[in-house]
Amino acid sequence: MSIRFFNVGFRYARGLPWEKVALKNINLEIRRNEMLGIIGPTGSGKTTLLQLMNGIEDPSEGQVLIDEGDPARLRGREITRLRQKVGLVFQFPEDQLFANSVYDDIAFGPRNLGLTGSELEDRVRWAMEIMDLNFSELYQRRPQTLSGGQKRRVAIAGVLALKPDYLVLDEPAAGLDPEGRTALLALVKRLRKELGMGVVMVSHRIQDIISTCDRVVVLVAGEIVKSGSPREILQAGEELSEIGFRLPPMNKVLQELKRFFPHLDVGLIGEAAIASEIDRALRNQ
Amino acid sequence: MMNSFTFGQYIPGESYVHSLDPRTKLYLVVAAMVAVLGVNTLWGVVITALFIAIFILAARVPARVFWSGTRPLLIVVVITALFQIFFVPGEVIYRWWLVTVTDAGLKMGALMTYRLLMVILLAQLLTFTTSPLQLTDGLERVLRPFSKVGIPAHELAMIMTIALRFIPVFFEEGHKITRAQVSRGADFRGGWLKSAQNLVSIIVPLFVRAFHRADELALAMEARCYTGGEGRTRLHVMVMSPADYCVMAVTTGVVLFVILSGL
Numbered sequence: 049m050s051i052r053f054f055n056v057g058f059r060y061a062r063g064l065p066w067e068k069v070a071l072k073n074i075n076l077e078i079r080r081n082e083m084l085g086i087i088g089p090t091g092s093g094k095t096t097l098l099q100l101m102n103g104i105e106d107p108s109e110g111q112v113l114i115d116e117g118d119p120a121r122l123r124g125r126e127i128t129r130l131r132q133k134v135g136l137v138f139q140f141p142e143d144q145l146f147a148n149s150v151y152d153d154i155a156f157g158p159r160n161l162g163l164t165g166s167e168l169e170d171r172v173r174w175a176m177e178i179m180d181l182n183f184s185e186l187y188q189r190r191p192q193t194l195s196g197g198q199k200r201r202v203a204i205a206g207v208l209a210l211k212p213d214y215l216v217l218d219e220p221a222a223g224l225d226p227e228g229r230t231a232l233l234a235l236v237k238r239l240r241k242e243l244g245m246g247v248v249m250v251s252h253r254i255q256d257i258i259s260t261c262d263r264v265v266v267l268v269a270g271e272i273v274k275s276g277s278p279r280e281i282l283q284a285g286e287e288l289s290e291i292g293f294r295l296p297p298m299n300k301v302l303q304e305l306k307r308f309f310p311h312l313d314v315g316l317i318g319e320a321a322i323a324s325e326i327d328r329a330l331r332n333q
Numbered sequence: 334m335m336n337s338f339t340f341g342q343y344i345p346g347e348s349y350v351h352s353l354d355p356r357t358k359l360y361l362v363v364a365a366m367v368a369v370l371g372v373n374t375l376w377g378v379v380i381t382a383l384f385i386a387i388f389i390l391a392a393r394v395p396a397r398v399f400w401s402g403t404r405p406l407l408i409v410v411v412i413t414a415l416f417q418i419f420f421v422p423g424e425v426i427y428r429w430w431l432v433t434v435t436d437a438g439l440k441m442g443a444l445m446t447y448r449l450l451m452v453i454l455l456a457q458l459l460t461f462t463t464s465p466l467q468l469t470d471g472l473e474r475v476l477r478p479f480s481k482v483g484i485p486a487h488e489l490a491m492i493m494t495i496a497l498r499f500i501p502v503f504f505e506e507g508h509k510i511t512r513a514q515v516s517r518g519a520d521f522r523g524g525w526l527k528s529a530q531n532l533v534s535i536i537v538p539l540f541v542r543a544f545h546r547a548d549e550l551a552l553a554m555e556a557r558c559y560t561g562g563e564g565r566t567r568l569h570v571m572v573m574s575p576a577d578y579c580v581m582a583v584t585t586g587v588v589l590f591v592i593l594s595g596l
Contacts, residue, residue, distance in 0.1 A: 063397060063401075064397070064398060064401060065344060065395060065398060099512070102516055104512050104515065104516055128518060128520065131515075131516055131518070132518060134516075135516070136512075136513070136516040138509060138512070138513045141513065143506075143509075143510065143538055143541075143542060144510050144513045144514065144534075144538050145538065146533065146534045146535075146537035146538045146541075147534075156514075156517055156519075156534060157517040157518050160517065160518030160519055160520065160531075161518055192541075206517060207516075207517060210517065210518060
């Protein structure tokens with residue numbers, strides 16, 4: 049079971065003077081129980097790529113298959129059912145909160161699926177629990193009165209309440225303070241571990257991606273220029289810096305030190321591992 | 334992100350029409366609209382159509398762009414035309430059940446179609462060739478004499494500038510929120526009651542965002558010491574060129590001719 053892209057291309061405003069190629073020649077597979085990270089600079093087509101993943105946009109060329117279903121060919125109820133498999137969390141999802149209470153907002157999705165009564169309540173409770181939101185304390189609160197981080201988690205819970213098989217997140221930690229960022233990324237990581245979801249996360253911060261994802265895809269100007277494990281991506285760090293990516297500070301240090309210590313392993317993740325690698329290199333000298 | 338929403342967009346260009354003074358274009362478009370709404374005969378249609386066609390061709394905006402701006406409004410044109418055809422009294426040409434078509438109705442239908450299409454094209458000609466900033470500058474200048482009788486020309490122009498500036502932003506935001514709710518299973522094609530309920534899920538966040546934006550903008554303007562129009566000078570001073578006077582004179586001539594001769 050997976051989401052698959054076959055030679056997918058996408059253009060905006062087809063046939064108008066401001067037509068723009070957003071994606072070209074994308075081949076990609078996202079499996080369940082896997083966490084895929086997508087990094088790319090602004091305007092590289094990240095958001096467009098995500099929207100193709102649940103059939104909200106159809107590709108201009110090629111084909112996207114969600115568990116063998118082709119969203120471009122389905123209509124009506126069938127496409128709603130297919131979309132339910134892929135939960136899409138937009139950038140700044142708290143902008144979409146609309147209901148008078150946290151409960152009603154999270155229940156919006158499941159209600160659209162036809163859930164009622166205790167089944168509905170269980171679903172909302174479940175989604176809030178996963179997102180680390182205290183049900184009895186918060187369910188009656190107005191979303192507007194919550195803190196930024198809480199609003200963000202309520203919005204994500206609203207998507208999770210659909211019980212999707214895949215969760216696609218566009219810059220989930222953008223605009224949060226460092227603490228909120230770490231907390232949210234830890235929650236996202238749990239989704240895959242405990243629920244076995246396929247998780248796709250987009251960020252322009254390499255740091256967030258390499259610390260959470262199993263596999264990383266680098267998108268530049270609508271094309272995949274590199275893909276591999278976080279380790280492999282970091283080992284190509286020099287290339288990435290040239291394209292304009294900013295490496296995590298510690299990896300930047302490693303990269304610079306490599307000029308003096310050619311045997312240094314630049315694919316390490318985390319400050320502890322990097323520190324001991326530098327220590328080792330200095331001792332061996 | 335630019336999408337396929339065309340009506341009201343500015344299409345940057347170097348054409349002769351682009352380089353006209355915004356005041357000239359405002360005058361041209363308003364006068365031509367008056368003429369189009371006033372014509373009653375085939376000759377009037379021919380003359381006004383030729384006159385407008387010259388400027389549309391001179392604007393060098395691809396026909397496709399005009400078409401994609403007009404298409405969404407065609408339904409209005411068709412409905413208006415049908416109303417004219419079926420409900421204007423006159424000599425009956427065709428009758429079937431409750432439907433009657435008269436000769437006067439057919440003529441009015443055709444005329445209304447022509448008028449509406451021309452009004453749509455003229456409005457697009459103006460926005461395609463004039464940047465929103467030029468447009469409101471022009472309006473402000475045109476309205477300035479009326480500020481003596483209490484019409485706040487500068488403020489009106491500023492309101493228009495802001496409105497024009499934010500229309501695409503709201504479209505995009507509405508688009509984004511709609512998509513987010515659709516991906517949460519909201520259905521806008523089902524029964525109208527269900528659709529109306531789901532509409533709330535779009536309208537509420539859209540308004541919340543709009544008020545936020547308005548607050549932010551007001552703060553940003555105040556922080557930059559904005560005080561309104563009094564004593565304000567301009568970066569781009571508008572100057573009428575001989576070409577502008579020429580276009581104005583020709584426009585006046587054509588419009589007066591069409592109206593006074595009763596074509």
